[in-house]
Amino acid sequence: MRRRTAALTAGALTGALALTGCSGSGAGPEKAELSVSASYMPQPVSADMAAGFLTITNKGTSEDELTSVTSDVAGEVTMHSTTGGAMAEQSSFAIPAHGKLVFRSGGNHLMFEKLKHTPKQGQTVTVKLDFAKSGPLTVEMPVKSTTYNPSTGH
């Protein structure tokens, strides 16, 4: 009797999810669908450290996590959050389903450390993003002016 009730409840839940889901047929497994936009690196003022910003959009039905970042120009790339003006290194950042992970000036940011050379405005740097579930993404990140503001475009 108890078992039958549980089965009915599970069936009802599946029905509710199918009604509210927006993944089309709903036949496939839930997964993240990641894309990167608005990436840039302000030309660094320091010879051995640079910042980087980007937005990761998840159009999928499952959350994912950014777990590491590497680049051809840096010995190490670390991920930082900024809360109340204090920055803290993080080992991962969640990317919610149907959501975004935003790295922007004054907020979450990437730090390129142990630079092999100093990126200059007009160049691009190659950045590889690794995720908990999805395959890696490679981004050609443009180097902008030191004072670049993405909302004005210069």
Ligand SMILES: [Cu+2]
């Ligand atoms: Cu930082």
